[in-house]
């Protein structure tokens with residue numbers, strides 16, 4: 174078992190660090206938030222007084238931070254200056270491809286092995302240890318990261334070189350955002366044309382309009398398998414996080430010169446939904462803005 178420095182113990186990182194501790198690692202955990210530290214302590218982690226203390230002497234480092242600027246700052250200011258060169262560095266945050274590549278390049282130039290390993294699966298999967306990891310980095314980096322990632326997830330896939338994990342994550346989520354928006358539109362139009370939602374689901378989920386958004390995550394309550402739509406769109410994958418991933422995808426598309434009009438349209442729709450107070454709802458609640466029935470909690474009086 175190894176000594177693991179873990180930085181970022183929020184909604185996702187808290188459960189991930191707990192699973193590493195449960196697997197028998199000595200997890201030295203750091204976060205800026207005291208409640209996050211208290212939870213990590215209750216879950217078998219040792220609390221470090223600083224990011225430097227968390228990574229000193231570590232054989233592996235995991236970071237699970239909000240965005241690219243936090244990751245770049247933590248690696249430049251803390252990790253790369255204090256961790257032994259022999260440690261494997263794993264950033265599991267969802268961040269922009271350009272920052273993922275530049276931080277890896279700095280780590281590599283300083284003699285470290287680093288992978289980007291963003292995850293698919295939400296807070297429940299982080300707690301249960303059933304995340305899917307998409308890993309970018311060298312073959313050696315992937316093999317060294319794999320045993321740790323397997324203790325936090327159900328699938329660990331090598332996507333390619335540095336930044337490829339982030340690229341896979343945002344391409345997948347751009348597709349998801351666009352198919353969810355299209356699925357919401359199709360249900361709204363079907364209803365206006367007099368079709369019963371269940372009947373439309375039975376047809377389309379077996380026909381060529383089928384997608385995961387339709388068949389496994391239907392945005393209409395009472396139709397298909399149980400989803401956040403059946404729980405007033407609470408829990409699940411928050412619309413604000415979908416918007417974050419769509420923005421990352423559009424930023425990457427601009428830099429790469431890719432034409433992504435559907436992704437752009439999805440970004441605009443989610444931006445509007447978040448501005449109208451839907452950010453904390455599951456991303457499938459977009460259907461309520463499309464059918465014009467959305468009333469934000471704040472406006473309900």
Ligand code: NAD
Pocket residue numbers: 180181182183184185186203204205206209224237238239240243247265266267268292293294295296409410411414417
């Ligand atoms: P979160 O905001 O709950 O947690 C982030 C944690 O990082 C916070 O506890 C914060 O205090 C800490 N932090 C920020 N700056 C720090 C610093 N300099 N040093 C130490 N700690 C610092 O976010 P989350 O929901 O856990 O998401 C983390 C990452 O995972 C994000 O990139 C997110 O996009 C991605 N993600 C989230 C989900 C989800 O469903 N929540 C799903 C997949 C991926």
